[in-house]
Every structure is written in structure tokens, then in C-alpha cells.
Amino acid sequence: MIYTVTLNPAIDYVMGLPAPLEPGKTNRSRWEQCQFGGKGINVSLVLQALGLETTALGFVAGFTGEALEQDLQARGLRTRFLSLPRGLTRINVKIKDGRETELNGQGCPVSPADLNQLLAQLDELQEGDLLVLSGSVPPGLPSSTYRSIMARVCPKKIPVVVDASGPLLEQTLPMQPFLVKPNLEELAGLAGRFPRDTADLRSMAQTLQTRGARNVLVSLGADGALLLDETGTFHTSRCPKGTVVNTVGAGDSMVAGFLVGYLETEDYACALRLGTAAGCATAFSPGLAERAQILSVLHDLT
Secondary structure, eight states, X not given: OEEEEESSOEEEEEEEOSSOOOTTSOOOOSEEEEEEEXXXXXXXXXXXXXXXXXXXXEEEXXXXXXXXXXXXXXXXXXXXXXXXXXXXXXXXXXXXXXXXXEEOOOOOOOOHHHHHHHHHHHTTOOBTBEEEEESOOOTTOOTTHHHHHHHHHGGGTOOEXXXXXXXXHHTTGGGXXXXXXXXXXXXXXXXXXXXXXXXXXXXXXXXXXXXTOSEEEEEOGGGOEEEEOTTSOEEEEOXXXXXXXXXXXXXXXXXXXXXXXXXXXXXXXXXXXXXXXXXXXXXXXXXXXXXXXXXXXXXXXX
């Protein structure tokens, strides 16, 4: 079973504008839609679309949390969210006017006692399970939260995937996560600069591996992805041609596709191709890609 943890889920309220956003003025949308999720939840939804069993864990609160959980369960996703007695699951506003502007809520506070409830859930995981830690942490939790979770599950030899940025990711490296997936900006944030060229990009990935990560997957947007696997071998994959209509969830889809590819074949090159196909398929779709879309893009890659 693949478990995903989303400590700070969200309802994304997406608005399409007919003209560029004008700050300080009334702007009227041409269309709107709600997307229920968060990074770990997105991973679970794409895993489900590709046929793998998954359970989404995390925190919800208030009427927005109820709406999020009801939507996911109606789509057949197995969830075991913990309901907080205060606050609201956040709403993020995504404005599309030819560009993508995001106004992200901070989320409701999570106390150490709340986190202990989640840790108790994670104590139920067994060898053979896999855990995905993805996204930001809500107010009240320190940047060492993912490291603390890993310290709880790693003695059971449970592989952990970390898709986060800054100290959240950095502090997990000594715990030897199975996979880390920074994007280019997140990788640059850890290194203090953007890579100068391909050789420099590879060197940055090697640094993360030297510091503890078993596999390093760097998502590169329209340029595809770079993988440094645990044998020290580099793999690259490019995104096929297509019209990008949505970048929200593309990285999460890449994580899900990579895991499906690896668990089915134990071949890192195959895992990278399916991960890239899933990420690009979501980028070409208004929401998270479905199985048929992912397989169509995969066909274009092979």
C-alpha cells in the first residue's frame, strides 16, 4: 500500500480571466472551477488512476475540509484524514490570464498533539508499504516535521518519498529517503544558485545524493526531468510537444508515475519515462491526467 501524507491540503479555486489581471481593479472571470487536493492527495489520485492501491492521510478542518473529503471519497479515493476541531482547510486562488498567479492560504494550525495522532496512524504501516511526504506544513509545525515522521517509520524499512522544499526537504536527507523530487527552483534554493549548465545540474543532484538521498528526480518543466538513481546512473527524459494548460499537480503526477513505473518494473529508466509521461499529461490537461491521457503521452515518449 502506498500512503500519502498531505499536512496542508487545499481547495484550489481556479479562475480564468479574459484579459490580464489588473491589480487594484474589479476583475471578472470567464470561467471558474474547484479542484480538491493538495500535493500528496494529487499523488494518490494519479496512483489510483494508474491502478495502484493508495490511502491519503492528513488533516482537514471545517466545512471546507468536509467538502474536500466528500469529493475525494465520491471519486473512490481511500482517505483517513484526521479532523481538526478548529479552523478551515485552506482555499487557494489560482488566476489564469495567460499566466498563472497564485494566492495560497496558510492553512489551519496543527498542534504537536494533532501530529501525534498522525504518528499513531503511521505506526500501523508495515514493511512492504511505501510513504509519500509531500507539500508544505501548516502553521504550528516545525521544519523538522518530515524528518520526525521518517524517524518513526524508517526502522520498519518503509521507503519514503519526499517532495518538499527548503529545510523541510533538507532535513530529511540524512534519513536516506528513497526518492526526493525537487523542481529546478527548489534545487536552486538548496544550492543557493541556479545551475549554469547540464553538468552543473548533475553536480547539484549528486550533492543531494551524497547528503543521503538514494534517488534524486529533478523535474524540469517543459524540458522533462533528470534522474540520478541509486547506482549513480543519470537518466534524462524530455516532455513531448503539447500545449501546456495547467502546471498545478504536474510534479505530483510525475511522482505517482515514477512510483508506478518503478514498482511494476524495478527499472529506473522505465520509471522515469512513466513519471515524465504522467507529469506532461497533467500539464496538457485542465486537471490531473487520467490513465488514458498518461498512456497516450507515454506512447509519444517511446
